[in-house]
Amino acid sequence: DVIHGHVARDYLVCALARRLAGRSQLVLTRHHYLPIKGHWGYRTMFRQVGRIIAVSESVRRGLIASLNLPPDQVMTIPNWVNxxxxxxxxxxxxxxxxxxxxxxxxxxxxxxxxxxxxxxxxxxxxxxxxxxxxxxxxxxxxxxxxxxxxxxxxxxxxxxxxxxxxxxxxxxxxxxxxxxxxxxxxxxxxxxxxxxxxxxxxxxxxxxxxxxxxxxxxxxxxxxxxxxxxxxxxxxxxxxxxxxxxxxxxxxxxxxxxxxxxxxxxxFERETVINQIESVYRDVISHP
The missing domain is CATH 3.40.50.2000 (Glycogen Phosphorylase B;)
Structure with a gap:
């Protein structure tokens, strides 16, 4: 139902997997502070993503600015620790x-x-x-x-x-x-x-x-x-x-x-953060 990519080099592979799978939804997490190149390929791909998770608000702002994304498509969920x-x-x-x-x-x-x-x-x-x-x-x-x-x-x-x-x-x-x-x-x-x-x-x-x-x-x-x-x-x-x-x-x-x-x-407790991520999954599945 959901394909979730975490590493930038895998984003395009995840997008291709979503296309081949047909009905699945795509969620991507951005862990790095460097902006993603805003060329047309990435802009097109990110507009097809159900949700983008940024690990901090500073990363979220950078994604929105560099890719001209709708703010409600990008949300902040931090990393977790046990x-x-x-x-x-x-x-x-x-x-x-x-x-x-x-x-x-x-x-x-x-x-x-x-x-x-x-x-x-x-x-x-x-x-x-x-x-x-x-x-x-x-x-x-x-x-x-x-x-x-x-x-x-x-x-x-x-x-x-x-x-x-x-x-x-x-x-x-x-x-x-x-x-x-x-x-x-x-x-x-x-x-x-x-x-x-x-x-x-x-x-x-x-x-x-x-x-x-x-x-x-x-x-x-x-x-x-x-x-x-x-x-x-x-x-x-x-x-x-x-x-x-x-x-x-x-x-x-x-x-x-x-x-x-x-x-x-x-x-930043494990269950707290995982619950937030699962909430994203439920949202993209129910609102494709």
Missing amino acids: PDEYRALPDPQRARARFDVQQPLVVGMVGQMTPAKGPEEFIRAAALVASLRDDVAFLVAGETEERGFQFTERLRQLTRELSVSDRIHFLGRVEDLPGLFAALTMLVLPSWQEAFSIVLIQAMAAGLPVIASDVGGPAEIVTHGVTGLLVPPRRVEALAQAINRLLGDSDLRRRLGVAARKEVETR
């Missing part, structure tokens, strides 16, 4: 020991090692923080693609130039996110732009206080001063100030972490 997977974290001391961290405070970022994810800004902010206090370490977790190997090596060189190579640990890909979150005092998302951020809501589900760039999806996920802190993207000094603020205020960290977990349970 909070139960992040309720019972391992012991923090053991988790820090696993990553060879001796400091009692640990600031982490998780993301692919590409410039747009903001690891350079994170390292420069870490250096500013490390110059003020010696009780904090920094973890950088994320996969390096083969083509990004030189960039990661440049990041390592930057830590040496800033004299913080002993305070910043590069972990590579980490499969056990609950184990990583247990080691962290806070999570930082320093991306230049994001359509959404699954790792952000995963960290919030774990009760971690978060600092995120005030852009796109993260700005819709985090309420500044309530469920986390927002900072302007690519502003190293502002990021360092936010990190220092949380490091120096354990009560604020606790309040933000508790509120963040409740926010995820309310807005």
Whole structure:
């Protein structure tokens, strides 16, 4: 009855499958912030789609503008997380020991090692923080693609130039996110732009206080001063100030972490989001 496509490269295949199937309805989800090319083929295809789901309101606005779509054809439904997977974290001391961290405070970022994810800004902010206090370490977790190997090596060189190579640990890909979150005092998302951020809501589900760039999806996920802190993207000094603020205020960290977990349970819990998607299915089937 419904064909649902999630990856842009598969959209045309899904449209062809719908045509071959005859009576089925087509639903597409857009997960990326970059606009879709507005050439006639895509415009024609998207006008035949029953509903388009955007993972954030910023993505929804971009789709409507780039493809000149009717606003009521595009709706916002976020990604989801299962909070139960992040309720019972391992012991923090053991988790820090696993990553060879001796400091009692640990600031982490998780993301692919590409410039747009903001690891350079994170390292420069870490250096500013490390110059003020010696009780904090920094973890950088994320996969390096083969083509990004030189960039990661440049990041390592930057830590040496800033004299913080002993305070910043590069972990590579980490499969056990609950184990990583247990080691962290806070999570930082320093991306230049994001359509959404699954790792952000995963960290919030774990009760971690978060600092995120005030852009796109993260700005819709985090309420500044309530469920986390927002900072302007690519502003190293502002990021360092936010990190220092949380490091120096354990009560604020606790309040933000508790509120963040409740926010995820309310807005991004698996069943809540799946119910919204199923509602879209029922709607396109009943109103083809």
